[in-house]
Amino acid sequence: MSSIIVVGGFFGDEGKGKIVSHLVRKDQPSIVARGGVGPNAGHTVKVDGDEFGTRMSPSGFFSNDSDLLIGAGTLIDPDVLIKEINELGIEDQLKVDERCAIITEGHIEKDQKTDRLSEDIETTGTGCGPANAERAMRSIDQAKDISKLDDYLANVPKKINEALDRGEDVVVEGAQGFGLSLFYGTYPYVTSKDTGASQIASDVGLGPTKVDDVLIVFKAYPTRVGAGPFPTEMDPEEAEEKGLEEYGTVTGRERRIGEWMSDWAKYAVDVNGATQVAITCIDKYDKRCRGVTDYGNLTEKAKQFIEEKEQELGVPVTIISTGPENDETIDLREEKL
Numbered sequence: 001m002s003s004i005i006v007v008g009g010f011f012g013d014e015g016k017g018k019i020v021s022h023l024v025r026k027d028q029p030s031i032v033a034r035g036g037v038g039p040n041a042g043h044t045v046k047v048d049g050d051e052f053g054t055r056m057s058p059s060g061f062f063s064n065d066s067d068l069l070i071g072a073g074t075l076i077d078p079d080v081l082i083k084e085i086n087e088l089g090i091e092d093q094l095k096v097d098e099r100c101a102i103i104t105e106g107h108i109e110k111d112q113k114t115d116r117l118s119e120d121i122e123t124t125g126t127g128c129g130p131a132n133a134e135r136a137m138r139s140i141d142q143a144k145d146i147s148k149l150d151d152y153l154a155n156v157p158k159k160i161n162e163a164l165d166r167g168e169d170v171v172v173e174g175a176q177g178f179g180l181s182l183f184y185g186t187y188p189y190v191t192s193k194d195t196g197a198s199q200i201a202s203d204v205g206l207g208p209t210k211v212d213d214v215l216i217v218f219k220a221y222p223t224r225v226g227a228g229p230f231p232t233e234m235d236p237e238e239a240e241e242k243g244l245e246e247y248g249t250v251t252g253r254e255r256r257i258g259e260w261m262s263d264w265a266k267y268a269v270d271v272n273g274a275t276q277v278a279i280t281c282i283d284k285y286d287k288r289c290r291g292v293t294d295y296g297n298l299t300e301k302a303k304q305f306i307e308e309k310e311q312e313l314g315v316p317v318t319i320i321s322t323g324p325e326n327d328e329t330i331d332l333r334e335e336k337l
């Protein structure tokens, strides 16, 4: 039996969706559970040439072996969720905790029309901040209060604990990144909740003593969307010259791009209690690494980068992503753990 939490170490969009899809394919967990703030997230999964961009569903929708659960801590936009369920054909696979709080049109409007949020912080405009504020006021609706979600309700902590008791594997998928944590990130340029592993565990009702592994995901070149400090940011022309430009899954906004942040990464590893590190986009660091699946076939330049990060962080780099496709992955867990 084991449980693993996957979190982002920089400012989100590190490729958690890709990494979770790899774990799902390789380990066939009985549950993939989503924590994190809500539909402000956008996870990209590429499997067998098909690309999916999701905001609410856990990144295990392509596998029939896993139940897909959304934890009580995560906000639900029912329209976004139901559209995704239908598009992905996961009507029988996906359940939401009956206590999830519900985003309304009013929250979305407030997010988009409050200058503090849309202009200063540059939020995603998906209603998450105002909904979490209303949740704190204890006046927001929960999933069990709205009939649209009747067919999808579950007790997520119960399902997770029962699966672990049966000796099955559970993958818990975080969203956003540690730099966006309301508590530990670059306040006030952050999201509306903590984004660390402890929060993600709480989101799905996984008690701290039941967490076996925390896998923190970093991308070789960190990115940031929205306002806020980014000490290693490069100018957009340089990013373009290096072929690094990226656009947001939810908002389509151009992502700001920077160099690796060593001190930040160490801080994130410490506070998240990471037991493993995944590094994505190593093919952007050295294009000759695209699609490599054996560590030995990486270039010396890439190996040096990875070994240096492992030394600095003091935690094994167990998964290396060499492209956006699910199988463009080097998995070293058997050797390193």
Ligand code: GTP
Binding pocket: 008, 011, 012, 013, 014, 015, 016, 017, 018, 040, 041, 042, 043, 044, 045, 046, 174, 175, 176, 177, 249, 280, 281, 282, 283, 284, 321, 322, 323, 324
């Ligand atoms: P949030 O939950 O919103 O923080 O997102 P995320 O961590 O799931 O990441 P997202 O899918 O938004 O962004 C990652 C982007 O990088 C996507 O476009 C992926 O397809 C892509 N990607 C992931 N891994 C790799 C990789 O190893 N190489 C390359 N070239 N692209 C990658």
Ligand code: IMP
Binding pocket: 011, 012, 013, 037, 040, 041, 042, 121, 122, 123, 124, 125, 126, 128, 129, 175, 176, 177, 180, 189, 190, 191, 192, 225, 226, 227
């Ligand atoms: P909010 O979460 O929509 O309130 O946005 C607050 C900040 O977090 C903004 O800078 C957003 O761009 C950023 N943000 C929120 N969710 C994500 C995500 O999933 N990936 C990347 N940035 C995010």
Ligand code: MG
Binding pocket: 012, 013, 014, 041, 042, 043, 044, 249
């Ligand atoms: Mg994203």
